[in-house]
Amino acid sequence: MKMFEFMAKDIFRAAGLPVPRGRVARTPDEAAAAAAEIGPVAIKSQVLAGGRGKAGGIKFADTPDEARARAAELLGSEIQGYRVEQVLVEEKLKIDGELYVSVTVDAATRRPLIMASRHGGVNIEEVPERDIVRRHVDITWGLYPYAARAVASRLELPAGLARQFTDILVTLYDLFRRYDAELVEINPLVISGDRLIAADGRFNVDDDALFRHEDLPRVSEATPLEQRVREIGLSYVELDGDIAVMANGAGITMATIDALAAYGGRAMNFLDAGGGAAAEPMAQAIGVLVSTNPKAILINIFGGITRCDDVARAILTVKERQGIPVPLVVRLVGTNEEEGVRMLQEAGIQAYRSMDEAAAKVVELAKGGR
Numbered sequence: 001m002k003m004f005e006f007m008a009k010d011i012f013r014a015a016g017l018p019v020p021r022g023r024v025a026r027t028p029d030e031a032a033a034a035a036a037e038i039g040p041v042a043i044k045s046q047v048l049a050g051g052r053g054k055a056g057g058i059k060f061a062d063t064p065d066e067a068r069a070r071a072a073e074l075l076g077s078e079i080q081g082y083r084v085e086q087v088l089v090e091e092k093l094k095i096d097g098e099l100y101v102s103v104t105v106d107a108a109t110r111r112p113l114i115m116a117s118r119h120g121g122v123n124i125e126e127v128p129e130r131d132i133v134r135r136h137v138d139i140t141w142g143l144y145p146y147a148a149r150a151v152a153s154r155l156e157l158p159a160g161l162a163r164q165f166t167d168i169l170v171t172l173y174d175l176f177r178r179y180d181a182e183l184v185e186i187n188p189l190v191i192s193g194d195r196l197i198a199a200d201g202r203f204n205v206d207d208d209a210l211f212r213h214e215d216l217p218r219v220s221e222a223t224p225l226e227q228r229v230r231e232i233g234l235s236y237v238e239l240d241g242d243i244a245v246m247a248n249g250a251g252i253t254m255a256t257i258d259a260l261a262a263y264g265g266r267a268m269n270f271l272d273a274g275g276g277a278a279a280e281p282m283a284q285a286i287g288v289l290v291s292t293n294p295k296a297i298l299i300n301i302f303g304g305i306t307r308c309d310d311v312a313r314a315i316l317t318v319k320e321r322q323g324i325p326v327p328l329v330v331r332l333v334g335t336n337e338e339e340g341v342r343m344l345q346e347a348g349i350q351a352y353r354s355m356d357e358a359a360a361k362v363v364e365l366a367k368g369g370r
Helices: 005-014 028-038 064-074 145-154 159-178 207-212 224-232 250-262 279-291 308-321 337-346 355-366
Strands: 022-025 041-045 058-061 087-091 097-106 111-117 132-136 181-192 195-198 202-205 235-238 243-247 269-272 296-303 328-334
Touching: 005 022, 005 087, 005 202, 022 028, 028 041, 028 064, 028 087, 041 064, 058 064, 064 087, 097 159, 111 145, 111 159, 132 145, 145 159, 159 181, 159 195, 202 207, 224 235, 224 279, 243 250, 243 279, 243 355, 250 269, 250 296, 250 355, 269 279, 279 296, 279 308, 296 308, 296 355, 308 328, 308 337, 328 337, 328 355
Parallel strands: 243 269, 243 296, 296 328
Antiparallel strands: 022 087, 041 058, 041 087, 097 111, 097 181, 111 132, 181 195, 181 202, 235 269
């Protein structure tokens, strides 16, 4: 689960980390009121995506009237594909330098990994490897101050800033462990005179650990359509193509999307019906696909736990309830295959055995073929 910047900073503030003064605003008038209290401000779009500055999602204002105008420009706009529904109005910092620091999970070593750099304010992927300090942490012992000081030393910070950096890094690691985080990041960690200040913050928590943290806010990245399908109990992600897809299993769904691309088509969604989904949830999900008005629909089932006759029953239920007004291509192989194919054939629907053949056919139909 990703948190908005202001949520991350609330956690940082509660832990004693230095963050700018700021308030969340959901209207231009609220932004103006915040600026009247704070003074010159940065107005920052609250979206779950990086690169806001480059995308025009951060603006500055010296007066309340300017803050109102800048907030009006941002609220309701779209940044990196996300609609801006709130902004963080935050004191404008004097910036003498920018650092990067984070604690994340190194999947290769299965240990926490500290990353730090003198080059903050940009994506860490853009920083040359030689300019990044990396240090793994033994999960049994945790991060001791001497290890944090070693990181600060490699950044060649002056003594006063090095002491602050050490305290900040130890606290970041404590938050990382306390909240079962996948990533805790400050970018940039601003040098402002003789102080270090967390000018931005990211805080991503392992979804499977949320039950242990009732005190944390809940944030969903799902669109209304994605949430609708997830409530059925299936996995769904919107994409930017025009061919609706359903398959049974994450791997086969990804393979289906790749097969469409290989034949010149584009999937408009990722819909994993999983293993053993009953006919009714599948029917509801297929009904959702029909409602998205695709150019064609591809259902790709390799039945193991999933029974092909249940899939056929789901398709026929949708055909009877709401109709399927777009081309439908079905690939059906596996458990109860013969029964499923027979049911579809009686309804005038052909079932393919080859995924490649089905993918090629649905791309042809989506492009206006017959």
